[in-house]
Amino acid sequence: MTHPTRPFQGQSAKSRVQARRQQLLSQAYEIIATEGWRKLSIHKLCAQAGLNKRYFYESFDSLDTMAAALIDDLAEELITIGQNAALGGWQEGMDTATLARHVLDRCIGWMVDEPARTRLLFSSASENPQALEQRKVVIRKMARVLSAFSIQYHQAGEPLPIAHVGSALLIGGTIEAVMTWLDDDVAVSREEFVEDIACFWVAVGDSAISLTRSRGITPTTDAGTEPADKR
Structure with a gap:
């Protein structure tokens, strides 16, 4: 997908993408640590991270990635x-x-x-x-x-x-x-x-x-x- 390039609220587009990536990884860790890999899904991950699914795909191709x-x-x-x-x-x-x-x-x-x-x-x-x-x-x-x-x-x-x-x-x-x-x-x-x-x-x-x-x-x-x- 096309990544945004404009700064927003003092953050560069690159830093915002990185922050969302880390937010998804942190939430994935919490789900896996408490419920196991089989309970992880893109829908559940994005819902608990408070992010739209499109933000998942700006950093990852799939759950495996x-x-x-x-x-x-x-x-x-x-x-x-x-x-x-x-x-x-x-x-x-x-x-x-x-x-x-x-x-x-x-x-x-x-x-x-x-x-x-x-x-x-x-x-x-x-x-x-x-x-x-x-x-x-x-x-x-x-x-x-x-x-x-x-x-x-x-x-x-x-x-x-x-x-x-x-x-x-x-x-x-x-x-x-x-x-x-x-x-x-x-x-x-x-x-x-x-x-x-x-x-x-x-x-x-x-x-x-x-x-x-x-x-x-x-x-x-x-x-x-x-x-x-x-x-």
Whole structure:
């Protein structure tokens, strides 16, 4: 459809479209979190968001497109939290174990403080085919982000395969562990849970470095060096 281009009440046309898009995503989240994917329809969504259906189609082609966008937005929020925590902790000079706890405390906190968004992102997304596909995409993206950071953190200087393998293992395993903890299948406090996961992350990282060296590659592990874009 043709998008409006004129400003209105001080807002540009682009910002109004973005605001309506976010309004629809927020309302969709509320419906899915409380009633499930099967209760979501364009009519219900627009009615509860107080918007005409034409505003739905200015941002999304279908409910499937919107479902993918919702998964992507939630994932981006979590990735941003992790990246900010990692860079902030690194610049403060945290050692590896402290940095792992710091990052995981922020990320796991986001996941457990509002379990509905975690279940939507990593569990109930399977109820919608497009959301399920997007969930796979964002999990791979999370692994790539972690891999890139670990390579930079350890000053490896090249994209080592073990970094990608280890990152996929850590991301997938942590998601499963959080879902298990949310289901009350792990009888530990949140603080103990974060500490446990952080210990596993450090152990996997140390093992990856040892394995890399055993293959004749010697990464520099001066973790106190600032990231290149922050020097």
